[in-house]
Amino acid sequence: MTRTAGSGSVARTYWAAGSAVGLALLFAVGATVATAGGADSAPSSRTPGLYSADAGFARDMAVHHQQAVEMSFIVRDRTKDEPVRSLAYDIANTQANQRGMLLGWLDLWALPKSVADEPPMSWMGTQGAAGMEGHDMGGVVTKPGALMPGMATKAELAQLGSAEGRDAEVLYLRLMTDHHKGGVAMARGCATQCENPAERALAQGMVEAQQSELSLMADMLKQRGAEPPAG
Numbered sequence: 001m002t003r004t005a006g007s008g009s010v011a012r013t014y015w016a017a018g019s020a021v022g023l024a025l026l027f028a029v030g031a032t033v034a035t036a037g038g039a040d041s042a043p044s045s046r047t048p049g050l051y052s053a054d055a056g057f058a059r060d061m062a063v064h065h066q067q068a069v070e071m072s073f074i075v076r077d078r079t080k081d082e083p084v085r086s087l088a089y090d091i092a093n094t095q096a097n098q099r100g101m102l103l104g105w106l107d108l109w110a111l112p113k114s115v116a117d118e119p120p121m122s123w124m125g126t127q128g129a130a131g132m133e134g135h136d137m138g139g140v141v142t143k144p145g146a147l148m149p150g151m152a153t154k155a156e157l158a159q160l161g162s163a164e165g166r167d168a169e170v171l172y173l174r175l176m177t178d179h180h181k182g183g184v185a186m187a188r189g190c191a192t193q194c195e196n197p198a199e200r201a202l203a204q205g206m207v208e209a210q211q212s213e214l215s216l217m218a219d220m221l222k223q224r225g226a227e228p229p230a231g
Contacts, residue, residue, distance in 0.1 A: 046195070047109050053193035055111050056123025057203065058102040060148060061186060062113070063120075065095040065102075067151055068179055071172060074160050078168035083220065091176065091213070101202065120148045124189045140181045150182020170226045173217045177228050180210040180217075 048054035072092035076085050106113055145153035152160075152175045160171050183206060190203035218228050 048111070048196065050111060050115065051118065051123065052195070053123045053190060054196045054199055055106065055109065056118065056121070057186065057190040057194055057199065058106050059113060059115070059118075060121055060123070061183070061190075061206075062099045062102045062106075064148055064151065064179075064183055064186065065099040067157075068092070068095045068176065068183075069099070071152065071157065071160060071175060071179070074157070075168055075172040078160070078164050078172075079166075081165075081169055084169045084172065087213075087216070087220070088172070094209070098202065098206070102199075105196070105199065121186065124186070124193070140178070140185055148182060149185065150179045152179065166224055170221065170224055173221050173224075174226070174229045177214060177217050177221075180214050184210050184214075 069092045072088035072095075075088050076092075079085065103113060140149040142149050142151070143153055145155065156171075156175060160168065160175065163171050187203040187206040187210070191200050191207060194200045194203060221228055
């Protein structure tokens, strides 16, 4: 049976998430144009260094986003529930667009999209994805077999790909909840550490939109008689 979106508060939360994403993208595009057209002497016009927070965030969040897109496409084929399918489509579309912006900045800065000797999230002042001592990740940890905090393992992706109906919906919502928590922590890091104003604006927009989606997913899990993941 197809479920409805539920209460008006859930609908308003979903609308707020989409609005925050749209505003973030518009702000980021405008800031990119302004930065490109600004004076060369302005600090924001400097090309980020290879190991800078700006470049590190762009590389890591592009990878993080790619998994969210993958999970969202998987669940769209595993359930007929329209609220979950709509949420998955919105996440896939938004994060694919944001990923394109991040990779585009790396191209603009003539920087590589991966660096062999750079541990994930080292730009945050941590010891890499397994450490996290140098930055508050809000309790989000890197699971054994995962690349970064909040990311799913290959086994979890395989489980999602074989689940159906309510089981697929609940698993997706739980995996995406963890994924968003890791993404929010990373985006907060860029919002305070990145120097490029367009990238900071995009990161702050990610924080606001994904926090709204976290509230929405908690409501959707409750509607399905399930609890959010611990932590």
